[in-house]
Amino acid sequence: MSACTFSDLPGLAARLASVPGTRPVGLRAVEIGPQALAHLPALIRQVLPDTAGGTAAVLRDDVPKFPRGDGRSGRGAEAGETVTRLLAADHWPRDVIVPGSDGHVYADAETIGAATGRVRGAALLVTVGSGTIADIGKAVSARLGGLPHVIVQTAASVNGFADDQSVLLLSGVKRTTQTRWPDVLVADTDLLAGAPIPLTRSGLGDLMAMFTAPADWRLAQLLGMADSYQEPLVSLVRGHSDALLQAAPGISATDPDAIGLLATLLALSGIAMGAAGTTAPSSGAEHTVSHLLDMAAAARGGPPALHGAQVGMCAVLTSLLWQRVIRLLASPRVTPHFPSEAEMEPRVRGAFDPYDPAGAMAGECWQHYRRKLARWRANRSQLLDLDWAGVARQVAGLLTEPAQIAAGLERAGAPARPCELDPPIGQATMVWAMANCHLMRDRFTVADLAFFLGAWGPDEAGEVLGEAGRLEAAA
Ligand SMILES: [Zn+2]
Structure with a gap:
């Protein structure tokens, strides 16, 4: 190809x-x-x-x-x-x-x-x-x-x-x-x-966003939280998902054909983002968690793990979160919440202030988040009337079993769990990044929906981490 x-x-x-x-x-x-x-x-x-x-x-x-x-x-x-x-x-x-x-x-x-x-x-x-x-x-x-x-x-x-x-x-x-x-x-x-092979494995990790980010993008569009969703841009990359997963061992062995496929899909993924005018085709909640892990590393004063290495591992976790949300949307009573600015501003600032006492980072995040919150609140009447099971059905085709993502990473020797990253990431940092990932930018993802449904916070993030551990133990 x-x-x-x-x-x-x-x-x-x-x-x-x-x-x-x-x-x-x-x-x-x-x-x-x-x-x-x-x-x-x-x-x-x-x-x-x-x-x-x-x-x-x-x-x-x-x-x-x-x-x-x-x-x-x-x-x-x-x-x-x-x-x-x-x-x-x-x-x-x-x-x-x-x-x-x-x-x-x-x-x-x-x-x-x-x-x-x-x-x-x-x-x-x-x-x-x-x-x-x-x-x-x-x-x-x-x-x-x-x-x-x-x-x-x-x-x-x-x-x-x-x-x-x-x-x-x-x-x-x-x-x-x-x-x-x-x-x-x-x-x-x-x-x-x-x-260096970790860089190549990181490229595979970045592409694992294809199993979560398009679903976030579609969800946002269905909920009136994104202006566009272009299926041909998603399928440009997603159409090669089986080939990529099959090439995983070759990527680890730096087989020229496997590396060529990886570079081609990375280029197509870039072209999809450029044509979309947004990174949404290739960047959803798995990327926001990764961005928060970068912030935590910067506050610690050390370099973060490689971008794609974090993204691949976070795609496994986000895919587990997606499974929870799909189950939730199938229940007869789906009750979204519409918190006020007064309720959310301290929450955003509280999430980021410990990492930046000067407050510049929190201020930057709040400026982005408040736009998303305003749009969510403005959509209230449509959202209260939404066919949530229908939303779940439309998004489900874009998702993949979390175990399949983890197995693809493992076959390439790429990190599939936080402790395998370089440097490894501890439980407290992971829970912080996962529970607060939706507070950093105006892009709507599965984490926003889970939060507005009252089903996303540190406890749930900890549960998802536990599920990921059991998933990999079973793989
Ligand atoms: Zn990326």
Whole structure:
């Protein structure tokens, strides 16, 4: 599948453009496969010919990245150096190294501002790296008025390469922000296979959101809590779920075909988010729990576990929560609550204040949450009259057995439970993140519904964690 999916990117873009409410796909070429990097100069000549003769800023971090060796010639050249050599045929390459701390780069305002200043004046931006560097590159390209941008992906670690949004750190909170599509995406599977295996497993984890996030998106639309739901964008990725689960052992073994499938689905997942104009096709409650785990790690002063590793584990938990909510919706009396702002503001602030005594984080979350609360309250009369069993039936087809998600992760050697993450996450932090995940943003998820039905808080989160433990013991 990886060989042909993007051979007709204009065709795919045209097909998505015919879906009402979608936005145009700005990505103009995607190359995924062995030796894909060798095509870099030809792709740039084809898609961005006007940049020839100009400076090419090569944006990367200071961690060397090597392709997997073939056993005879040893490992190949470092990726950034290869890119610089390839660019030298038509451009003047110039390194822009993004400084990190403890090997971690953060996409905060200061980092993006500094990178923008150093890239300014270049005719072309080539970002070489994984998720956070790509997010910074997309933000810099947007800041510089749509500077032509090529991403050379060095790990199949997240789905954020092929879209026009960046996860930025604002007031200590990770926020998805509109930035700019890359013009070209290159994912060389030899290079991806050379990435540390936890990064590759993390990519699989990020994709496990396909078993929970589309259901959240559909639920939100059915409840009048989202403006759109585009089934073709969901099936773009979800249509390959069986292939992905079957490829799980190959992903662990860095089999080139399995890595190619993973990179292809990550790119499709990005395209779905970009076309939707929201991360909703690929990001629901499993992501909000993960974002709260990031906040807890930041407050502790240490790096969080890998994004996708957290998301995969959280998809198992969210899927268990979904099972509870589906059962609840089948009961004869479904009674939603409509709490007031006066009731919810202290709750939101109380959830986040311990992690940020200055209150900036809590204030940011409350601004987002109050929009969602206002919409929920405005929908009161429709919601009191809703056919809840019908809602459950319409969403059920998008869900998967929690055990199947856990088994997929386990077959790839990816973390399926909190204690398996690096660093491991304790029970108290997990309960806090799960019970409060709905309070951080305006996206409506299954956790919001469970909360408004009086069925979501620390006790229930603890029960779900217990169910997850028994699930994995049985698998
Ligand atoms: Zn993600």
